[in-house]
Amino acid sequence: xxxxxxxxxxxxxxxxxxxxxxxxxxxxxxxxxxxxQDPGLGLRQIYYSMNVEVTDKGDVPEGYKVSRKxxxxxxxxxxxxxxxxxxxxxxASSLSFTGELFFGEGxxxxxx
Amino acid sequence: RKEVEQDPGPFxxxxxxxxxxxxxxSNSASQSFFWYRQDCRKEPKLLMSVYSxxxxxxxxxAQLNRASQYISLLIRDSKLSDSATYLCVVNGGTASxxxxxxxxxxxxxx
Numbered sequence: 737x738x739x740x741x742x743x744x745x746x747x748x749x750x751x752x753x754x755x756x757x758x759x760x761x762x763x764x765x766x767x768x769x770x771x772x773q774d775p776g777l778g779l780r781q782i783y784y785s786m787n788v789e790v791t792d793k794g795d796v797p798e799g800y801k802v803s804r805k806x807x808x809x810x811x812x813x814x815x816x817x818x819x820x821x822x823x824x825x826x827x828a829s830s831l832s833f834t835g836e837l838f839f840g841e842g843x844x845x846x847x848x
Numbered sequence: 849r850k851e852v853e854q855d856p857g858p859f860x861x862x863x864x865x866x867x868x869x870x871x872x873x874s875n876s877a878s879q880s881f882f883w884y885r886q887d888c889r890k891e892p893k894l895l896m897s898v899y900s901x902x903x904x905x906x907x908x909x910a911q912l913n914r915a916s917q918y919i920s921l922l923i924r925d926s927k928l929s930d931s932a933t934y935l936c937v938v939n940g941g942t943a944s945x946x947x948x949x950x951x952x953x954x955x956x957x958x
Contacts, residue, residue, distance in 0.1 A: 771948075776950060777949060777950065778935070778948045778949060778950035779892070779935070779948040780948075782947075822945070824889075826891055826892070836882075836895070836897070837884075837892075839891035839892055839893070839944070840891060841890070841891050842889075842890070842891055845948050
């Protein structure tokens with residue numbers, strides 16, 4: 737089954753404790769992206785990747801890192817999480833950036 | 849002005865009604881337009897792309913008005929299962945930039 741898989745789906749952590757949210761897709765998509773969704777603000781892009789080893793900042797990259805060492809994986813790293821990073825995070829992929837994004841089920845992160 | 853603006857709603861309509869949403873965008877260089885559907889606490893899923901000539905998929909019709917810089921979504925014969933948030937998505941003129949609206953919530957009732 738074609739899918740984008742994120743883990744963990746739910747996480748409660750404390751300020752400053754490094755964490756990684758993994759994202760994997762099995763559709764051989766070149767384009768991958770991370771979004772956060774907050775009430776009243778909609779989906780905002782954090783980082784995106786056009787291909788392996790190619791990543792770039794989105795609208796809200798501060799406090800996040802990403803890497804794209806393999807085509808299928810695009811982990812999101814929070815080196816020192818803060819409460820303002822409490823949010824619902826979505827990973828998405830697309831074949832060649834046609835705009836048709838396939839989303840993972842989301843990861844709800846709470847930073848205390 | 850926001851890049852993509854939508855009326856948040858909620859739009860409360862009875863089953864069988866016709867409902868329309870608009871979405872305005874600010875970047876006249878935008879090339880691609882989409883409607884996504886998002887159920888509560890779930891991931892967004894593509895509903896339909898919006899072409900210059902407009903397009904229709906069953907009960908759903910999408911239109912693009914470049915002169916006034918808005919896109920629309922029309923839902924005919926609303927079903928209970930249409931209850932969701934509808935996200936307007938616009939390509940910002942570059943290949944990598946998609947901007948999401950904050951969504952319009954639709955609630956279809958008996």
